[in-house]
Amino acid sequence: MPSINAHCFLLPPLPSPVVAQDKFSETTIKSANFSQIPQWVSLKCSFPSVKTHQIQQGQVENVHLISLSKQGKLKQVHEFLKLMDEAGVSVSPHSYKSIFETCAKLGSLSDGRSIHDRLRRTVKDPIGFLENCVLRMYCDCGSLVDAQNVFDEMLDRNLVTWDIIVSAYAEKGVLDKAIGLFTISRIKPSHSIYISLLRSLTGFSLLELGKQLHSHVIRNGLASNVSVDTAIANMYVKCGWLEGAELVFNQMTEKNAVVWTGLMVGYTQAGKLEDALELFTKMVKEGVQMDEFVFSIILKVCGGVEDLTMGRQIHGYSVKLGLDSDVSVGTPLVDFYVKCGSFESACLAFERISEPNDVSWSCVISGYCQVGEFEESVKIFKLLKRKVVVLNSFIYTSIFQACAVLADLNLGAQVHADAIKTGLVSYLYGETAMISMYSRCGRSDYAYQVFKSLENPDTVAWTAIICGYAYHGNAIEALSLFNRMQDCGVRPNAVTFIGVLTACSHSGLVTEGKKYLESMRGKYGVEPTVDHYDCMVDIYSRAGLLQEAFELIKCMPFEPDAMSWKSLLGGCWTHRNLELGKIAAENLLQLDPDDTASYIVMYNLYASHGIWEEAAHFRWMMAERNLRKDISYSWITVKGKMHSFVAGNRHHPQTEQIYSKLEEFTSSSDNAENALLTEEDVSCGLSERKEQLPDHSERLAIAFGLIFTSRHTQILVFKNLRACKDCHDFAKRASLVTGREIVVRDSNRFHHFKLGKCSCNDYW
DNA sequence: TTAGGGTTAG
Incomplete structure (x- = not known):
């Protein structure tokens, strides 16, 4: 063990062992009048050692008391204690022990305190064993203040006492106190005290202390114990010293599944997925007894490397061991298949889980989000809510994501409120997802409110709000936030620059965009990728x-x-x-022949130049490849109900009103009507188009909004594809004539129309 | 003493 000092710096010298003293003495127990025991209680309990002929005075009552306690019936325990008091029957130390254990198990501090008070009142000199029970109860109930008071009052502290108090402080993360007590304890430490201390060490800063503890273990002669060595190896993993963990691991003559798993976790966290896989192979070869934890980590590794074949083999292995229906194996199996793009297998794996828990459900919900089935994820969420299944903050985070993509502000806001009520807003993860959700639902103001509520927003949260403003074409705000982010000492990442460059792109800020791209590496230490160059290409292209x-x-x-x-x-x-369009389309067709953009744009470009033959060639190519343009549709939510429209759709119950509202605008501006005819649409020829233009889905949605929302509210319309110029002009005109604020989100960005102008400055 | 799920993007 080359790097581990054999000296001890801060830790105490090794004392001689202290033998625990048991002050148990004979307790005088009177017998109660059996008629005092309520009829509804049961004297049956699982104490095979207590046989009828052994029953002594008062024993039956204590057996009954223990029975009630073991069943967790603390209320009845209190009532029965009262009856025993009235009958003058003493409570045995074992009864107290059992009751304290139950209070600890149920985490009932108030019951624990009450029984402790009773013990103080009735027993003048409680034996050490009982004091330890009280101490453990307070620790398990999470009250270290009470535990410390009991500890301070104790005259005879034995090995168990120190073990309990040191472990409690260590587990609560009060490491200074735990180490302090350990240092002054002057006991020969046990395995468990070391394990508790080692377990509480996490992070590189505690590595030195971990090494000292390791040295202490060696000097105490406790090394070579499989449990302690496992705890040491895992401590090194958690403190980020993988080599140390490997040294301990390799020296262990006997290894359990825990230490194998721990090392695999270490490799996984360090991104050494191949090493983790190799370790697993070795584990199989050595015939180590597998448990569910091994499978969960190795399936995570398979998901990380997207090795479907390996994962399937491991899946098969888990089936052979009968572990695949175990929730701890089945859940990571679901996630593994989702990550490998095999969603069907993920669903099958989920169905095999005998008792799915909240983590299983969160895997399924995020799985649906990952494959783009956002409606389905929302459907499952609603189902779980109805079934009163335990949910978690991961699920809420995924649902915020779904609401963002579906642009469902109504649901998003409801889920937000629900998450607050249930306390399941995940710190930063959930909050950041909400920022994005509100931005994408058209509410930058709410997004900013969420952002403002964060005490210490990290890079991702700053990026979310910057991207939000960029999405709305508000470059000033986005770039000002980018500056504020740096003032706060938060470093941008590659995605932040996508947001910054997008903001520049949507506002025609060519010089600024160039400056940001060029300064990425030198000033910010962020390596530009092809994505950033693409943004710059976009900035130039939009600017002409x-x-x-x-x-x-x-x-x-x-x-x-x-x-x-x-x-x-x-x-x-x-x-x-x-000319450049031809070059661009040719290259795009080579790289992605299934992208309809090249065909549609080239058709439009040729048509706009009156070159109909060439234009028709692109339509023919599209048909040849069986490519179809996505059907365009728009939707608007009024009074919590979503209304969607497809071009030319006349099935809406309010069709008549909608069309007459459209006519109000088309008849009042002949010039604009002429302008509409200059554009071409791939889905129909010029003559057909003239008839279809007024029916474009976003216009139907806007007209519906104008009729059915109150005059002072904003009209918020969503469209699945990019808005055409005609409809953009229509929205400008409608905002001018009606004085209403109209917001349209197309597949590209938000447009805020006010008094005849759009926030994009016709730059979209 | 060990494990599995969630955030920002053009």
Whole structure:
């Protein structure tokens, strides 16, 4: 053990062992009048050693008392104690022991205190064994203040006493106190006291102390004990010294599943997934008895490396051992299959779990989110709520995510309130998901309120709020938050820069965007990726600097990906550049032939130049590949009910009113009508289009909002695809004519229309 | 003494 000092720096010298003194003495027990025992109680209890002929005076009452206590019937215990008092029957030390154990088990501090008071009143000189019981009860009930008082008053502290108090402080994380008491104890420490102390050490800063404890263990002759060595190896894992853990592990002549698991956890946390897999293989070869913990960690490893074959083999192994239906194996199995993209297998694995718990459900819910089935995850959540199943904060975090994607503000706000009531808002994780949820549901103000409530927002939380403002096209706020983030000493990461560059992109801030991209590595220590260059391509493209965008694609230090060309292509459409559009589309078609964007944009570009033959070629290519444009639809929530619209849809009960409202706008602006006809839509020809334009889904939703919401409220409409220019103009006009604030979220960003202007400055 | 699930993105 080269790096472990054999000297002890802070810890106490080794004392001679103290033998626990048992002051148990004969207790005089009177017999109660049996008629005083209520008829409804049972004298049956599981004490095979107590036979009828052995029953002495008062023993039956104490046996009954213990029986009540073992059943957790503390109320009846109190009542029966009263009866025993009235009958003058003494309570035996074993009865007290049992009652204190029950109070500890149920965590009932008040009952524990009351019984402790009784003991003080009735027994003048309680034996040490009982004092230890009281001490343990207070520790288990979480009251270290009471425990310390009892400890201070104790005259005879034995090995057990020190063990209880030191372990309690260690487990509560009051390490200074635990070590302090351990130092002054002058006892020969037991295995368990070392295990408790070692267990409480986590983090690199405690590594030195851990080494000292290790040294202490060796000097005490307790090394080579499998439990203690396991605790030492796991301590080194938790303190981040994997080599130390390996040294201990390799020296152990006898190893249990716990130490194997611990080391595998260490490898996993350090990202050494291959090492974890190798260790597992070794474990199998050595014929180590497997338990559910081994499977849970190794399945996590398989999910991490996305090794479906290996995971399936391990799954099979767990089936052979009959462990797959165990919740601790079945749950990580579900997660493993989700991570490997095999959702069907995940569902099958879930069905095998005999008693799924909240973690199992959270895996299923997040699984549905990962495969994009957000409605399904919400459905399960609602089902669990109805069934009064125990939920956890992980589930709420996933549901916030689902509400964000579904843009369901109504549900999101309800779930938020529910999470507060149940106390299941996860620190930072849940809160950050809520920031994103409110932003994506159109409520930057609520998102900011959540952000403001965070005491110490981390990088991810800052990123969420920055991205939120960027999504709404509010570059000033997004960039100001980016500056504030640095003032607070929080370092940005790669995603933060995506948010910053997006903000620049949505507001036409070309110079700023360039400055941020160039300073990423030098000033912020964040390595730019192709994603960041794609953002810059987007900034140039939207601003009409198409040649610059093209040059950047050619000279950037990465192979351009589909997004690089897609961004350029988008700019080529906005700025009607056919030549560069052709290059962009050609490259995009090579990288992602199934992306409909290239076909649609090229059709539009050619059509806008009147080159119909070429345009038709792209429609033909799309048909040839059996590619269809997604059906466009929009939705609006009014009085908690969602109303969705598809272009030309006349099935809504209020269709007549909606169409007459649309006519109000179309008939009042002929010029605008003419402008609408200049755009082309791939889903229909020019002549068809003239008829269809007024029916675009977002217009139906806006018209519905104008009719059925009160005059002073904002109209919030969501669209699954990007809004077309005609509809963008329509919304501007509607906001001017009606004086209403209209907010439209398309697949790209938020548009806030007010008095004829849009927050995007027509820059979308 | 050991394990499994959740946050930010164009």
